[in-house]
Amino acid sequence: MLETDWSDGWRSAFRCELRAEAVGLASRGWPVMPGTFPTGSEWTGRQGAESDGPRPIHDDWQTSAGSAADHVAEWWSGQPYNLLLATGVVLDAIEVDADLGRGAAAALRAVGVPTPIIATPDGRWLFLVEPGTALRSELADLATLHGTGSWISLPPSPYLHGVVHWRVKPEVCGWRMGDPNLVQDAMIDALTCTAIEAELVA
Structure with a gap:
């Protein structure tokens, strides 16, 4: 997959957009960082730390992630930092691959249950849900639960x-997070449908 050309002009434009989004979410009480x-x-923005994806720039991110709009605005005053959210506070996120994500989203639409969903450029879908519910065993090898001690990109x-x-x-x-049990039901339903379709083709 081709890399995006993040020129100075693009980075400056994204910094303004990221800052506005961060301030808006902070005003709703989301612990952004x-x-x-x-x-x-x-990946840059944190000295002495190499990674293959976004990570917090502060070591004390679990205590510094905040919702004070003026503090958040200051963070994005100079660099186009990735917009991260500390999970396990206002929401958890269930991460799956795009195929399972599309199937689960279709299942949720079929029963009229809207749930906030994020997609990343590397083919991951994240379903934002109410915090505190464990991941079911059926999804253990196919999904990642981001809860307390984790973060996601917004x-x-x-x-x-x-x-x-x-x-x-x-x-x-309506800014309501998904019901984690309903979302996991939808994911399991999507897996079942995929398995049935594979059997019919075979």
Whole structure:
């Protein structure tokens, strides 16, 4: 996959957009924080730390992630930091691959249950759910639960080859997070349908 050309002009424009989004989410009480961002083929923004994806720039991110709008605005005053959210506070996120994500989203639409969904440029879908529910054993090898002690990237965070975006915006759901049991039901239903289709083809 081709890398995105993050020129100075693009980085400046994204910094303004990221800052506005961070301030808006902070005003809703979301614990946002700055993360490393792409420059060329590397992630930068944190000294002495190499990674293959975004990560918090502060070691004390679990206590410094905050919702004070003026503090958040200051973070994004100079760099186009990735927009991260500390999970396990206002929401958890269930991460799956794009195929399972599309199937689960279709299952949720079929029963009229809107849930905020994020997609990353590297083919991962994240379903934002109410915090505190464990991942079921059926999904243990196929999904990752981001809860306490973890984080996720929020739109419009830049990646090496694209931008994180909403598949279903929180506004569509009235800013309510998905029911984690219903979302996991939808994922399991999607797996069942995929298995049945594979048997029919075989």
